[in-house]
Amino acid sequence: MDKFTNDLWKVLNGYYYSFLKALPRLALALVLFLVFMFLARQIRRWLIPRLTRNTDDTLLTGFLGDIGYWLMLILGLSVALGTIGLNGAVTNILAGAGLSAFILGFALKDIGENFLAGILLAFKRPFKIGDLVETQGVHGRIIDLSLRETIIKTLDGKDVYVPNGGILKSPLYNYSVDNFLRLEFSVDLDNRENYKRAIPLIKKALLDTTGVLHDTDRVPTVSIEETKSNALCMKICFWIKSHETETQAPAIKTEAIQNVLTMLRENGFSQPETESETKG
Structure with missing residues (x-):
């Protein structure tokens, strides 16, 4: 019993000293991620007004601002993981876990589909903010377009979040094109x-x-x-x-x-x- 207790204590002690040794890198990774998060917000605030000067399409400018924000955030996450030495570990795990990768890809299929559909809707622009539309049984005015969904305010005041992928695959009636x-x-x-x-x-x-x-x-x-x-x-x-x-x-x-x-x-x-x- 004493031997088991001593072995357990040595293992826990080893984890403790490993954590103390990695603590500076963890703190640096956290600081770097917070810096990139700050930069991502500043880029969105800087980008949207400049895009607005060249176009009156608030739907497109807001969407591009969100893309800039998320790209900077993903870059910050990559840098933070690299700082604590997890880039190689994450790569090896994803390369070796084929079943897990398949399950993850299947789970994120709808998210990826809605994201790509949002990009197509933002650039194709079948509607703009304030347009009266009808799609998938939802009838109302467009109030926002995000990376995942389009927000429609119905005529009775409800805010409906419609996935972008569904809008792209279903008929869309725009009653405001020619007024x-x-x-x-x-x-x-x-x-x-x-x-x-x-x-x-x-x-x-x-x-x-x-x-x-x-x-x-x-x-x-x-x-x-x-x-x-x-x-x-x-x-x-x-x-x-x-x-x-x-x-x-x-x-x-x-x-x-x-x-x-x-x-x-x-x-x-x-x-x-x-x-x-x-x-x-």
Whole structure:
């Protein structure tokens, strides 16, 4: 028992003196890493304003600033590991542990995919800060793009973090590219009514609505969408500017519907009877 205790004490004592011997290098590595962390922050602060002078794309400048920050941080980590002599050890471990390397690579696959997708999105620029977009069931405005995800604020105020890889592989609808948006609604007319006379009246009601565009290539359209047993379903489409779609679109659409119904009623057009009214 005494021999075991003495051997254990010698081993622990050896680790203790090894730690004391390596302590200066550990302290130097920590200082070097903190210095590189400070430099990384300064590079990002220095880089972003200078990039902003040459472009108004805040999405791209912020992304490039983040890349500069992380590159400097990775360099600092490499220097710190080299200071304490772990470069060779890490290399040997990664070279010898094939299974571990495979598991690590599989675990980081999504991170790497999202990182590369973020780079492509930053340079391809299918959207910019403030654009109204829809992707993967998320509808809202772009507020930021990071190395891993794109942040979208939904119209009901939620911040959604969408992975960059998913955006790159899924359809992306950008409603702010040309600042135009088409709205539509349907109105049922009694199938005995003269729909040819109703169409110009509906168009006039739309053109009298504030916010509805009158451009030659974006004029309102009215057509018969379907026929029912006692009704003609009229499909009505019109265009608006989409700068403030969240607030403007519902108000303009509501006013358009009211104007159309009022116009039809004032000109003697009737709505089809419902099933309950027919039975009554």
